[in-house]
Amino acid sequence: MSLDLNQLVTSLAQRARAASFVLATAPAAAKNAALEKLADLIDASHFMLLESNQRDLLSPEAGALTPAVRDRLTLNEMRLRHLAASVREVVALPDPVGESLEEITRPNGLRIRKLRVPIGVIGIIFESRPNVTIDCAVLCLKSGNAALLRGGKECFHTNMALASLVSQALVAANLPGDAVQLVPTTDRAALNTLLKLDSLIHCLIPRGGEGLIRYVAENSTIPVIKHYKGVCFVYLDAAADPAMAESITVNAKTQRPGVCNAAEQLLVHRSVAPKLLPEIARALAAQQVELRCDSTSGTILRDAQLPFTPAKSSDYTTEFLDRILAIRIVDSLEDAIATINRDGSGHSDAIVTGDESAARRFLAAVDSATVYWNASTRFTDGFEFGYGAEIGISTDRLHARGPMGLRELCTYKFVIEGTGQIRNDAFRPEPLK
């Protein structure tokens, strides 16, 4: 059984690799034709897709799901229309493949071009949400990559139905149907096999809870691009404008509390805390936000007769994804920077200040993918950056950091044209390996 699964997964990956060579040089028109066809197929397949989704929702596994997860798993007519629309949006994005990143002509006449090219085969390992199946398939396809998708068991039938539409769309556009494949089993042994296929799969992107992401990162020999969590900070500096401090804090915390770029942590400079905190606490309380305070900020709120909870130390590193905000008082800008670099997740952190030199120091020294001066952390998002659809937000440093769109699903190659140049230099030390 386990041997069969090994063979099955290896064979899928081999077919993905073969398809990746075709996709890598496929013209933009063919890739866009496949995407248009996919959107049409989604529109024309509501009955089949909703039926598959019902099988998942009625399965024994689904009985144990929380209402929130169950909701994320559920398809309906409106969500399917949005799904098709999101596919058509990707058609409109520019093709990243072939873009020239650099051109050099060397003294010996060699013409060196650094060109953007697809990575090859990308493995996506994800949980529950069926729209991830389509999002990932579509972004990989547009960027010229083959994709191997491994979804969660709660969504198995829905994913199989969606993946079959993707293959149909590829074939209709004369592209290999194997360019996007769903692993047709959620067996853990099959996943473990996949994680070691480093000669066939070039990159893994796990999407889901921290447990899944850590499991993939620790067990894979394939390079992984990860997003662990977003423990985002807002720091209100000594020179913060009070109205801006309040609106940015409230927006960063409450506009959408369940997402990774929402603020979880508030730092306030000691000199302005008595003045700023009560107003902000009132505004947050009006939005049903629970405040978890250190002793100094708690004292300020107590004196102002405002509600708060004393913070536990674990609150200072927690991604609440909820209407909860941890608050601490800091003694200085440097204290704020050190706190963020120690307790944050390197995702998105903001300073509110009218002091440009404080802002410049914060922007340079906070070691995060996205750093903000006088703006909400909520803007960390491929759409808000003007990049279009994103496949995720990387908290890694290698290859991609921050929002990952089509360009981040590409690598580059050096294309060098000569007229017979050979190398004939005095030896300089070169790496032997």
Added chain:
Amino acid sequence: MSLDLNQLVTSLAQRARAASFVLATAPAAAKNAALEKLADLIDASHFMLLESNQRDLLSPEAGALTPAVRDRLTLNEMRLRHLAASVREVVALPDPVGESLEEITRPNGLRIRKLRVPIGVIGIIFESRPNVTIDCAVLCLKSGNAALLRGGKECFHTNMALASLVSQALVAANLPGDAVQLVPTTDRAALNTLLKLDSLIHCLIPRGGEGLIRYVAENSTIPVIKHYKGVCFVYLDAAADPAMAESITVNAKTQRPGVCNAAEQLLVHRSVAPKLLPEIARALAAQQVELRCDSTSGTILRDAQLPFTPAKSSDYTTEFLDRILAIRIVDSLEDAIATINRDGSGHSDAIVTGDESAARRFLAAVDSATVYWNASTRFTDGFEFGYGAEIGISTDRLHARGPMGLRELCTYKFVIEGTGQIRNDAFRPEPLK
């Protein structure tokens, strides 16, 4: 004992991480001052360095080394002068940190800049050659990264002596001495601890044999940038100019046979093989190159009364690093492309042809870091690209591909400046994690 080593390595990494924050925002002048000082210290410390090197060469481990490895391990006055000169060359390179990669102003007024910044802490795991210690330290320092170096036991005393000079130079330039540290043990348990410190070390670069690189890649939870091997191909197309075919083949194979960008594999189009091969074989024989031939190419050489060896199948995927060339006849351009994509290492591959459409197809379809049209594979080298010193050549696809210099030791961050912008849009689906 093993517990102490765990603590030791963890403590080194913590100090490296602390130093990395200082180095990340250090001005170019301070980093260059440290490099100048290091070059001066190397010049002034020949006696101490040669004595340390003698301890390594006289150690019991050194007795078992091959003459070639022993030679690579050996320092002398001339090599030390070259080492200091190579440090001074890096001073002259532009500082990559802070370079603006992209600037966007959004309709809401947000100013988004994508800036090049250091990765953070880089671990280098390498074997034998003492100049690697200095090369890596210097390139990490110039690019604003802290470095943790773990060298081989054959070179332990030399590496300790060199690392002490680096720390002295850092301190003399008012930079943290911990920004470059050598792991002061070659114990495997210490290495295994280091490979798991993913919260403190952001990137590993193993340099050495394939066994070491594979061990690091398989056992580390830290992202690894690798260079497995260079099995480089030259393909002589149906429309190859005979004189150019010969000079490129001979240069790619013989100018320096022991390096990764030397050709190991020759493919010849069936239609021109009888005409091209005998001349090229004669030229290669004059350079003492052993030819390992498939049956068709062997028959051509036999008919021309030229020496050859029948190839084993393993020869077609081997990095010989020696005066050996495997030769195969292919039926078509597509056959050559498929052969390279199947048997090559994705390093550097060349086509020789006067047919532009064949060349364009080859350049697009061969999935390698560097692809050449009418030039020798030997040009894959940071110096030859005009990039200056390189820390290695990546055969990976993520983050860096091909020659890795100072820019490839950096990541980027998004620095966003606003005037109080908050997000207040209709919800669109966003990744929850």
